[in-house]
Amino acid sequence: MKGISEISTVKVIRCIVCPTGCEIKAIKDPNNTITFEGYTCKRGLEYAEQEFYEPKRILTTTIRVENGFIPLIPVRTDKPILKDKLNETLMIIAQTVVDAPIKMGDILIKNVLNSGANIIASRDLGKV
Amino acid sequence: MIYDVLIIGGGVTGCCIARTLSKYDIKIALLEKEADIASGTTKANSGVVHAGYASQREYLKRDMCIKGNKMYTQAAEELKFPFQRIGSFVVALEDNQIKDLEEERNNGIQDGILGLELILDKTKIKHMEPNLTDDVVGVLHASSAGIVSPYEMTFALAENAAMNGVNFFRNHKVNRIRHQDYIFELKTQQGVFKARNVINAAGLFASKISKMVGLDYFDIMPRKGEYILFDRNAMHLNKILFPTATKVSKGILVCPTAHGNTFVGPNAQNISDKKDTTTTEAGLKEILEGARKLVPNLPNRASIRNFAGLRAIPNTYDFIIDNTDVYGFINVAGILSPGLTSCYAIAERVTEYLELLGVNMKPNEKYNPNRPKPERFKNFSKEELDQKIRKDPTWGRIICRCETIPEKEILDAIHAPVGAINVDGVKFRCRPGMGRCQGGFCRPRVMEILSRELNIPYQDITKKSEDSYFLVSKTKDELLKKSESGEAE
Amino acid sequence: MKSYKADVLVIGAGAAGLAAAIEVKKAGLKVLIIERDKELGGITLQCIHNGFGLKEFEEELTGPEYAQRFINQVLDLKIPYILDTMVIEITRDKKIYAVNNKEGLIEVSAKAIILAMGCREKTRGAINIPGFRPAGIYTAGQAQRFVNIEGYLPGNTYVILGSGDIGMIMARRLTWEGCTVKAVVEIQPYVSGLLRNQVQCLEDYDIPLITSYTVTKIHGRDRIQGVSIAKVSKDYDRIIGSERFIECDTLLLSVGLIPENELTLQAGATLSNNGGPLVDNNLETTIEGIFACGNVLQVHDLVDMVTSEAKRAGKNVVDYIQNRYDKPIKKEEKIKCVAGENINYLKPNNVNKSDIDSKIIFNFRVTYPDRRVIIQFRDENNKVIFKRKKVYVIPSEMVELEVNLKEIGVETTIKEIRIEIIPRPEVLIEED
Ligand SMILES: Cc1cc2nc3c(=O)[nH]c(=O)nc-3n(C[C@H](O)[C@H](O)[C@H](O)COP(=O)(O)OP(=O)(O)OC[C@H]3O[C@@H](n4cnc5c(N)ncnc54)[C@H](O)[C@@H]3O)c2cc1C
Ligand SMILES: Cc1cc2nc3c(=O)[nH]c(=O)nc-3n(C[C@H](O)[C@H](O)[C@H](O)COP(=O)(O)OP(=O)(O)OC[C@H]3O[C@@H](n4cnc5c(N)ncnc54)[C@H](O)[C@@H]3O)c2cc1C
Numbered sequence A: 001m002k003g004i005s006e007i008s009t010v011k012v013i014r015c016i017v018c019p020t021g022c023e024i025k026a027i028k029d030p031n032n033t034i035t036f037e038g039y040t041c042k043r044g045l046e047y048a049e050q051e052f053y054e055p056k057r058i059l060t061t062t063i064r065v066e067n068g069f070i071p072l073i074p075v076r077t078d079k080p081i082l083k084d085k086l087n088e089t090l091m092i093i094a095q096t097v098v099d100a101p102i103k104m105g106d107i108l109i110k111n112v113l114n115s116g117a118n119i120i121a122s123r124d125l126g127k128v
Numbered sequence B: 001m002i003y004d005v006l007i008i009g010g011g012v013t014g015c016c017i018a019r020t021l022s023k024y025d026i027k028i029a030l031l032e033k034e035a036d037i038a039s040g041t042t043k044a045n046s047g048v049v050h051a052g053y054a055s056q057r058e059y060l061k062r063d064m065c066i067k068g069n070k071m072y073t074q075a076a077e078e079l080k081f082p083f084q085r086i087g088s089f090v091v092a093l094e095d096n097q098i099k100d101l102e103e104e105r106n107n108g109i110q111d112g113i114l115g116l117e118l119i120l121d122k123t124k125i126k127h128m129e130p131n132l133t134d135d136v137v138g139v140l141h142a143s144s145a146g147i148v149s150p151y152e153m154t155f156a157l158a159e160n161a162a163m164n165g166v167n168f169f170r171n172h173k174v175n176r177i178r179h180q181d182y183i184f185e186l187k188t189q190q191g192v193f194k195a196r197n198v199i200n201a202a203g204l205f206a207s208k209i210s211k212m213v214g215l216d217y218f219d220i221m222p223r224k225g226e227y228i229l230f231d232r233n234a235m236h237l238n239k240i241l242f243p244t245a246t247k248v249s250k251g252i253l254v255c256p257t258a259h260g261n262t263f264v265g266p267n268a269q270n271i272s273d274k275k276d277t278t279t280t281e282a283g284l285k286e287i288l289e290g291a292r293k294l295v296p297n298l299p300n301r302a303s304i305r306n307f308a309g310l311r312a313i314p315n316t317y318d319f320i321i322d323n324t325d326v327y328g329f330i331n332v333a334g335i336l337s338p339g340l341t342s343c344y345a346i347a348e349r350v351t352e353y354l355e356l357l358g359v360n361m362k363p364n365e366k367y368n369p370n371r372p373k374p375e376r377f378k379n380f381s382k383e384e385l386d387q388k389i390r391k392d393p394t395w396g397r398i399i400c401r402c403e404t405i406p407e408k409e410i411l412d413a414i415h416a417p418v419g420a421i422n423v424d425g426v427k428f429r430c431r432p433g434m435g436r437c438q439g440g441f442c443r444p445r446v447m448e449i450l451s452r453e454l455n456i457p458y459q460d461i462t463k464k465s466e467d468s469y470f471l472v473s474k475t476k477d478e479l480l481k482k483s484e485s486g487e488a489e
Numbered sequence C: 001m002k003s004y005k006a007d008v009l010v011i012g013a014g015a016a017g018l019a020a021a022i023e024v025k026k027a028g029l030k031v032l033i034i035e036r037d038k039e040l041g042g043i044t045l046q047c048i049h050n051g052f053g054l055k056e057f058e059e060e061l062t063g064p065e066y067a068q069r070f071i072n073q074v075l076d077l078k079i080p081y082i083l084d085t086m087v088i089e090i091t092r093d094k095k096i097y098a099v100n101n102k103e104g105l106i107e108v109s110a111k112a113i114i115l116a117m118g119c120r121e122k123t124r125g126a127i128n129i130p131g132f133r134p135a136g137i138y139t140a141g142q143a144q145r146f147v148n149i150e151g152y153l154p155g156n157t158y159v160i161l162g163s164g165d166i167g168m169i170m171a172r173r174l175t176w177e178g179c180t181v182k183a184v185v186e187i188q189p190y191v192s193g194l195l196r197n198q199v200q201c202l203e204d205y206d207i208p209l210i211t212s213y214t215v216t217k218i219h220g221r222d223r224i225q226g227v228s229i230a231k232v233s234k235d236y237d238r239i240i241g242s243e244r245f246i247e248c249d250t251l252l253l254s255v256g257l258i259p260e261n262e263l264t265l266q267a268g269a270t271l272s273n274n275g276g277p278l279v280d281n282n283l284e285t286t287i288e289g290i291f292a293c294g295n296v297l298q299v300h301d302l303v304d305m306v307t308s309e310a311k312r313a314g315k316n317v318v319d320y321i322q323n324r325y326d327k328p329i330k331k332e333e334k335i336k337c338v339a340g341e342n343i344n345y346l347k348p349n350n351v352n353k354s355d356i357d358s359k360i361i362f363n364f365r366v367t368y369p370d371r372r373v374i375i376q377f378r379d380e381n382n383k384v385i386f387k388r389k390k391v392y393v394i395p396s397e398m399v400e401l402e403v404n405l406k407e408i409g410v411e412t413t414i415k416e417i418r419i420e421i422i423p424r425p426e427v428l429i430e431e432d
């Protein structure tokens, strides 16, 4: 935040939608409205808006399994969840233990942290 | 219990002495400070069984080397370790070096070295070793020189010694020695060992051990030698290649291992820390440059590992093999190169010393010089293999894909006398993890087998020493710990 | 000795092997899969992150989900497979030997073989880091397997060498498991993996990415206690005085993958400079009837491309069995494909002249990144025969190009095609 024109830049977002990697700036004008600048296409703008107001991520991790063919089942959230909630979600997942057999898509934790997202299994897992 | 002989140090020297003495009906034990034998200098050296022309003629080491070389054929037959007499070249790149080679040849022949030949015919030389540089003007060929796997030989020696009654104690560091009424008391953390005679074969630390009985008459300095090892497919050498020696060292060689990989090294660097087996950037560069003088087309990218070994250099520059003033205490110290070549001759000399000391060297009736040949998947015909797997399914489970090593060979390495107790122990006994992927694929499986066979929790399996752990916790344990300590956010 | 017979033997049950086998089976041929692991799926099973399947299924899946879809097809089609079984030899006359601990030695005779053995990770020795050789040095994939499948953490504090995708993904994975990643160190002046991973795996968690640096020394005798890193010049020489120490208990290497081709060599096939077998446009190796696809042929960034390559291999194998197998060998005239300026390697290495009027898929990687370039084909007389613009090229992204050679005017008299990447002339003018 050196130059005058950047004084109102509140965030720089690197667009990852395509490999061009535009640097998109979120700019605040005197009326406190936010505009974006630096994107090349509409997909970039959408991405920047999402990243600015409500960054979300798909979480992929594992859950411990009793009597499984392997000791962990890979899981993911079935929709992106707030970036801020990742750590808390990981803690809940760490405390969870599930039983084999499991089918891909099985909901292992429902509506985790009231996010509206479920934690689902990423594969089939048989018993030992 | 009072042993007739306690050996300190489980390198090639100590283990060869143990095996040689196991021919006699005496009580013997060997104490090694590390988690496994062959952990010191014996683990990292060139593995060349020298012909013996190289040392100066007044040195004991020359004599021991020439004798020792000749004893290898029988030893390899009995102990079934990898050994091949492929012959060595000392390479002259300039005309004025030829006379040095001539002198070495003449002296060598006088001293009883067989198979020495000066070759000046370049076509013939290149035919014998096509990888050699075009700049070669002549070579001293020593057909009696060979290559050996030093640690596999040491394991074989220990195994055979144990079969014949020698007790091995690993993780037993000798900290103090008391000497009273012709009995030595060796203190280790695990207890006191008593013996009438002690053989000090502690390698780099031999001067320290010698001082424990008040004998302070030599020093040992570490001198580092670094190596680079190449993928087996990268190059095939027929001969051990030395440059013409300078006063300081035998120079950087280019050489096959007993398993067909090519390696280059060592350089020679005086250091102060006897545990400093680090490789250095400058050193690795130095050896590559040196090696390229002999073999210019050395593969550039096919190196699979680098490592360093420490020579135990005594201030006398010669072996110190002494029946000392402390009655019953034998120093076998300063065993620098060609110590590996000399070990059988050294062990023979130690035997003579013990006789002089009045030990009753009655033959061990049950002595069997033959170690069962380790069975190797790779050596079986298809039919044999099929039969083997039917009898024992562990032959059919391949653990190391690079070297094609089945579970059975690993089980054998673990359950052999003085067997493997950690991942490196398995690796150096039967090679899983030695190949081009360096354990990427097989390590978890080797850990699993060790854990099961030795009844050690998976997480506690180590690489070599106790502190060389592989894993810190189970997945999720870290998070659970944090959540308990309230670090959640 | 137990023996099996099949029209086609597929070696390896990763993304490539599964897709190829399905393709062959759908054509009504008899196929057998041999896999050395204890389940079908290959490397994707341990890649539990998402980012798979955007091309193939038009949705974003995790590695295991992607694998599961193919496994389900294999099960539905009742394709026979043998697990826990290692192929140990392919003889020059195409006999295949495998072993397992239940059946002993297995001999397979097949009319055609599809190689789908995947790749392996490069290790530390290959890049010669000086120092001690303690425990605690892992390749990124090895650590991934420990954490995601075996259920153990190899360490608490990490330095990752190499900014490839696997390394960056592991940085996030370990952070999510409560570990600390001190830095990702990259010798090149640029990140070698995808931007998306740089943003979502490193920047999201403030993991420093240190480019133009490399690990110069490993500290710690028993377990690694830290690494020294140093800045490197353009020619990758260490800059004296730039060295600094980072404490860590684990070093992960993400320094590249190489195709796994011991068996291929044994069978007598020739390899090309990328470590994969030399193939023609049918993905057939230099041994008739032996085909290759997936990472064993060339390391892919995206599993979707593995799948499409494998399907192609499957189709070509079917064609081989139906039209060429057991027939007198027709001497094929070939056009040699050669890597020119800024091409690291390319596939295929040959195009059959008889296929000149069909779609040929060229894959290649560049040696260095560049923007606003032209991909150009020349013949042996240096005549330019084809040009295509491209916005950017980077080594970490394999380029795929579909060309009908006849349509671009290539005659059967041509001997060689040289592919090169050159700056666009207008860029030069602009800079003037
Ligand atoms: C770079 C290099 C290249 C070489 N090349 C060759 C070659 O090509 N040919 C050749 O013939 N020779 C060669 N040598 C020499 C050869 O390697 C050595 O002579 C030989 O390995 C010495 O074996 P050692 O048993 O005496 O010593 P070590 O192998 O060092 O064994 C000594 C053992 O004593 C143990 N110990 C120490 N202190 C205690 C204690 N307090 N309590 C219990 N145990 C203790 C140590 O842990 C160690 O295991 C080379 C050496 C080096 C370094
Ligand atoms: C760590 C990692 C992360 C990746 N992340 C992504 C990503 O995020 N998104 C994406 O699209 N792509 C990703 N990829 C790339 C993509 O997943 C792989 O390129 C693809 O899965 C490779 O498939 P494959 O079938 O060629 O190899 P593999 O999946 O490796 O399969 C090869 C199989 O052959 C078996 N095999 C080998 N030798 C033998 C033998 N002698 N006998 C019997 N069986 C044998 C092996 O056990 C293995 O199962 C990643 C790759 C890796 C390595």
Ligand code: SF4
Pocket: A015, A016, A017, A018, A019, A020, A021, A022, A038, A039, A040, A041, A042, A043, A044, A045
């Ligand atoms: S803004 Fe558009 S062009 Fe720029 S990186 Fe994003 S998607 Fe690509």
